[in-house]
Amino acid sequence: MPETLGTMLSDILNSLVHKPVTTNYPAECCDEPIRTRGKVVYNAETCTGCRLCVRDCPANAIDIIILDRKEKRFVMHYHVDRCIFCGQCVESCRFDCITLTDTQWELASTSKNPFDLYYGNDEDVKKVLDKHTEIFDVGT
């Protein structure tokens, strides 16, 4: 092919008869892929309190507060704003009690509150929140 001007003519003519590929993102949204790594979800039922996830988390986003190891009463304090969604906690957990959602990934917020999450049964979470400072010291 010799040197010419307008080598992109075929592309722009093609675009005239095709829909634009860009989307109005917040108004219309595409499907998230199946392996999307979203917010961490924790299930206290199967947890043993080994705290391996806490040790391996590169962003210090997780803290597991052990209320009673025998009764399986654990509370996870999850800092959504620190999390880098690498999925190492899922990798580290031997009992599959941590998963990453594949739907909740639009996590922006105007306030700080949604970034501080507590997982566990309601009673335990309440107890943790009431005695936050005290137990926080025990936990770490």
Added chain:
Amino acid sequence: MATVVSASDQSRFIVPIGPQHPALKEPGHFEFTVDGEIITGASARLGYVHRGIEKGAESMNWTQCLYLLERICGICSHIHSIAYCQGLEKLADIEISPKARAMRTLVAELERIHSHMLWWGVAAHEGGFDTLFMYTWRDREIVMDLLETISGNRVNYSVNVIGGVRLDLSPEQVTKIVSGMKKLEERTKHYLEIVTNDSSFLARTRGIGVMTREEAQRLGAVGPTARASNVCRDVRVDAPYAGYHEYPVKIVTDTAGDLKARFVVRIKELFESYRIITNVAQNMPEGELKARRVPRKIPAGNVISRVEAPRGELFYYIESGGGEGPERIKVRTPTLPNWGSVLTMAAGLRLADVPMLLVGIDPCFSCNDRLIRLNPDGKQQTLTWQQLRDRGIEYYR
């Protein structure tokens, strides 16, 4: 660095590019001395995005480091984690399965495609060819979508773990990858035609910033920048790692050494990548994904790990003291050795060529910003983390 201008010349007219400038997507500072439109001298100042990653790594354990180092670069994150994992696996004497090696190669090549396509879009934009920029980025979405289906993320894939990989390919993904590569190959052929035939674009790239083979070797250029000057150097071929033994690549070189050659080399490299990816995806070996037993403590020792990032040779030095975390990690990203070539090539060019020249080496500022302080008297000085912190607070007060 190559500062051609003498400081005593007061009448010089300096065009500062950066730290904030539309041509640069990351902060860096360049001063170009111009005579009208002609550049007579160039100097660079880097370090605006120094993030203390090497120091930060020393306070983490081996697993945490993987994710920190993966975030050194947004574009070539996977290759950083390959370099790190390989080094550790050598230190701890862990054998990884052929499947894991193939998977690493696959993602690394996908990443190369996305990096090169990003680059040539940006370079077209710097040359004022926005249509080419828009179209290359549109087609780049094909590979981004593939990476997203494989790993769940568009960048920072977290595919590697120490001792293997985390993810496997499903049969649907294999078909998706193969058809995606076909589509990309077709488009890339078209782009190669544009880059080599469009006269308006050639007017901006042909014969601009010519670097001879000797000069490239003297300045220590790496990666596609060096290969465009006919330096046959590619870690994937010279010292094959991951799956490159089983899936060998051919080196792509060009003799011209100008901006056009850098475009052509990168585009032709993509054809190699397409071939390898299709090959790997269709002939994925069976086996375990990761090694069974990965120790938390890595035996003491040090190791050097080299890989070919999209921008050139990436170098890792890892030192273990036998503990849960590294004693020292030293990273040298490919952008650093390439800076010298930019500054020497700049003299004599026109100001309008500068953005394309700067971008021609595919710079990644935040990757290459490292700090080394040499005391002029040769004495050693050790600063603790706290002292550094205090200094920082004092400096910005």
Added chain:
Amino acid sequence: MKNDLPAMFAILIFPGGLSLLLGGLMFEWIDRKFVARLQNRKGPKWYQPLADVIKSFSKEEIVPAGVNAGLFIGLPIVGVTTALVTGLYVPLFGFAPSHSFAGDLIVVLYFLSVLTLTLGVAGANTMDHFSLIGATRTLTQLFSYEAPFMLALLGPAIVAQSWQINEINVYAQNHTWFLFSQPIGFIIALIGLMGKLELPPFDAPEAETEIVSGALTEYSGRGLGLFHLGQDVEFIIGITLITTFYLGGLANPLEFILKSLGLLLVLTALQTLAARLRIDQTVGLWWRIGALLALIQLIISIAIRKLI
């Protein structure tokens, strides 16, 4: 179409003044939208250019240190005024010009250059290095495209034997389109207009990847908004001029819409097809090829006139 509106109304509201500004913004939107579509993007909503201008006006205007404040504030006003004045002499929106006299073609061309000139002076006024280089490039480009562009517009004027835009308009309506009788002149006028409007690939004076925003780097708020408006007005006037001269004149609003939109789309498509020219390449192109071709076209049309 005859224009019987009162003089003040014609100057301030329609077809000059306000409608001219809105028309300019509309043209800018069509340009941006169509470029986006050609690049397979969605492009902005119809009110985006207007919103940009409103935003500029509502922002603080910063007068940088080391400038002549009077010039800094005054130049955008001069620029936009001269651009608006040209609207009185061209058949805008297909209406006959509200003012017309022998030789107004020269005046219009002069006023259109004044806007570019104010841009150049505004850039040279500030201490900023990007602005200075931008100003140099703006003026260099002005001197390179101006002569061929002028020569290209002279071709129809010589054939119509008038220097009055309105008369050329009437002549063009009753004869073969100059596009067909003087094709070289048309191409030069069209590309000259692209240079005049600093559209890609002739956008070296404001190449963002090299010199940020060229002469306007230091401008913010009101001044930036005014220059922006001035350039939009120049856009619509330039297109109207070429349509009048080369596309068979503008007899009524419908013709205006069809012809000017057609021309605008061609102009827009041309923008997407090339990489930015360096300023030395622009100058070389115009003086080595553009001016020569325009002269040849002019000589041909004069020769044909003499023969007939």
